[in-house]
Amino acid sequence: MKTKIFFYLALLLLTACSNSVEDLTTDEFKLQQLTSSLSGVENPSFSPEGNQVYYLENLGFNQDALRRIDTDGRNNEIVFTREDLRNYVLTDDNATIIFDNSYNYPDSADTEILITNYFGDGFTKVLAKSDSTAFLDIFPVDMNPVDSLLLLDILFEENGTITNRVFTYDLVAGRYKQISGNLNAYASSFSPDKSKILYAAEEGNNSFTINTADTSGNNVLIIYRVEEKIELAGYSLDGFKVLFGAPDSMAQIQVSSIASDGTNFRWLTYNGVNNKPSGYSNDSKFVLYSSNRYVENPEDYDVYIYDEVLDNEHLIMNNSGSDYGVEFSPKEQKVLILSDSPGLPNLFIYDFTHIYH
Numbered sequence: 001m002k003t004k005i006f007f008y009l010a011l012l013l014l015t016a017c018s019n020s021v022e023d024l025t026t027d028e029f030k031l032q033q034l035t036s037s038l039s040g041v042e043n044p045s046f047s048p049e050g051n052q053v054y055y056l057e058n059l060g061f062n063q064d065a066l067r068r069i070d071t072d073g074r075n076n077e078i079v080f081t082r083e084d085l086r087n088y089v090l091t092d093d094n095a096t097i098i099f100d101n102s103y104n105y106p107d108s109a110d111t112e113i114l115i116t117n118y119f120g121d122g123f124t125k126v127l128a129k130s131d132s133t134a135f136l137d138i139f140p141v142d143m144n145p146v147d148s149l150l151l152l153d154i155l156f157e158e159n160g161t162i163t164n165r166v167f168t169y170d171l172v173a174g175r176y177k178q179i180s181g182n183l184n185a186y187a188s189s190f191s192p193d194k195s196k197i198l199y200a201a202e203e204g205n206n207s208f209t210i211n212t213a214d215t216s217g218n219n220v221l222i223i224y225r226v227e228e229k230i231e232l233a234g235y236s237l238d239g240f241k242v243l244f245g246a247p248d249s250m251a252q253i254q255v256s257s258i259a260s261d262g263t264n265f266r267w268l269t270y271n272g273v274n275n276k277p278s279g280y281s282n283d284s285k286f287v288l289y290s291s292n293r294y295v296e297n298p299e300d301y302d303v304y305i306y307d308e309v310l311d312n313e314h315l316i317m318n319n320s321g322s323d324y325g326v327e328f329s330p331k332e333q334k335v336l337i338l339s340d341s342p343g344l345p346n347l348f349i350y351d352f353t354h355i356y357h
Contacts, residue, residue, distance in 0.1 A: 030351045031317065034073055040344035043087060046071075048094045050331030053347060056085055066099065066120070071334065071349055080120030089140045089150075094118060098126070098140050098150065113140055113150070113169075126150070127169055131176075134158060144194040148172045149215060151188055151197065158182075166199045168215060179217040187232035190215075191260075192239045200232040200244075210244060212260065223262035235260065236280040237330075243287060245277050255289045255306070268306055269313075276301065281328040285309050286352075288325040288335055303337055305352060316350050 035041055037057050044055040047068070054068045064085035069076040079097070088099035095118055102111040111129040116122060129135045134157050142151040148171040156165045166180040166188040179188070179197055188199040196212050203209060210224040210232060223242065224230070231245030231253055242260055245253040248270060255268040255277045268287055269275050278288040285308055290301040302318040303325040317323045321341030328335055333356045337348040 030354070032073065032349045032351075034069060034071070034347040034349050035076070037344065037346055040340075041338065041346055044326050044336055044338060044347055045090065046327060046329050046336060048090060048092050048330060050329040050334070053336060053349075054079075054088070054090065055347065056088070066097070071329070071332075079118075080116060080123075087139050087141075089143050091143050091145050093145070096143075096145070098143060100138065100140055111138055113138065113152075126171060136162065141188055142190045144190055144215065146194060147215065149194075151190060153186060153188060166197065168197075168217075177217060179213055180211075181217075185211075187234075189234045191235050192237055198232070198235060198242065200230045202229070210242060210258070221262065223260065224258055224265065231277060233277040233279050236284040237282050238284050241280065241284060243277050243280055245275060248272075255287060257287075257308075268308070274298070276324065278325045279327050281333075282330050285357075286328070288328055290324045303335070303350075305335065305355070307355070309357070314352070314355055316352065317348065 034053060039058045042056040044053055046053055052068045052070055057065050057067055059065050059081060062083050063081050065081045066079045066085060066088060067076060068079055082101050084102045086100050086102060088097055090097060097116050100111055100113050113126045114123045115126055129138050135154055136157055137155040139153045140150060141153050150169040150171060152167045152169055154165050154167050156163055163184040164186050165178060166185045168177045168179060180199055180201060183201040183203060185199045185201040188197060190197060196214060198212050201209050201211055206227045208226055208230050209222045210230060211220055211222055213220045226246055228247035228251055233243040235242055240260055241257050243257050246256040248254050252272060253274050254270055255275050256266060257268055258265045274292045276290040280287055287306040287308060290303050292298060292301050294300045299322050301322050301324060303316050303323045304313050305316055306313045317337055319339055319341030321339060323337060323339045326336040326338050333351060333353045335350040335352060337350055338345050339348055
């Protein structure tokens with residue numbers, strides 16, 4: 001009993017010493033439900049212009065749709081349907097969609113990466129899991145249209161050992177390039193100017209790192225190292241900072257940032273509970289993350305915006321289920337939220353113009 005009382009006293013003390021919290025969930029007019037899918041929504045993202053939201057929806061009978069909807073809730077349309085869609089990448093000009101399509105037939109099982117245009121007219125196969133017997137699975141994660149480089153996370157088998165590795169694929173030359181070496185690497189992305197690749201890696205012996213490399217896999221720089229797994233979110237839009245989740249002394253994930261050269265590490269939360277970082281706003285002043293502050297329910301996350309300039313946080317959504325901040329709009333003061341309350345996961349838009357400065 002004494003241990004339980006001490007735990008809650010410690011949690012209260014941590015909360016009291018942390019940043020001030022402003023509850024904005026009563027401002028219901030600032031929160032708009034965007035979708036009402038009966039099968040649930042997956043992998044949502046803003047379009048590069050920020051005026052639309054893309055997402056995947058299961059249609060049944062092994063058919064999935066890539067859909068898009070205007071941020072005001074109008075013009076919800078299917079871009080295309082395929083069997084077993086899992087992920088997609090939008091190019092910066094929103095003219096090209098790259099996606100992976102897995103299928104499993106009695107005489108054939110494979111995963112393919114295909115390309116289509118904004119309208120979903122026609123499909124061009126780019127590469128496939130069957131390109132190499134070492135490939136167990138492939139996921140497109142980012143695109144550098146200037147150099148025609150596709151960034152991939154590949155589940156890789158070598159000498160009986162399975163790891164996740166980061167590759168690029170040159171769409172012009174048709175050539176793979178391994179970026180992360182033999183490390184078990186994950187959560188890769190290009191820097192905003194597409195000159196570097198960011199990824200997290202497991203070195204072994206309880207050592208996890210955040211690394212940057214050039215697009216050839218050279219000039220590797222370890223900017224952070226810790227003994228527990230890292231949840232990597234990505235660069236700020238100006239490329240000066242990296243946002244990630246780092247374990248605290250109790251192995252709870254705290255939202256953290258570090259300069260892209262490995263200096264100026266900061267805890268942005270330190271609240272004794274698990275947090276999931278999502279990303280920076282387009283001006284790099286605000287941070288979006290989700291936080292589980294209900295010890296009795298580890299799946300009950302709420303959505304927060306942290307103001308790095310004023311050093312305070314704003315609670316923007318706290319439904320009874322799992323609420324996750326997806327990302328900031330690239331152009332406006334809006335946040336995309338995925339919530340399963342009530343029912344299956346659906347999308348919401350939150351307008352934070354009233355706290356923007």
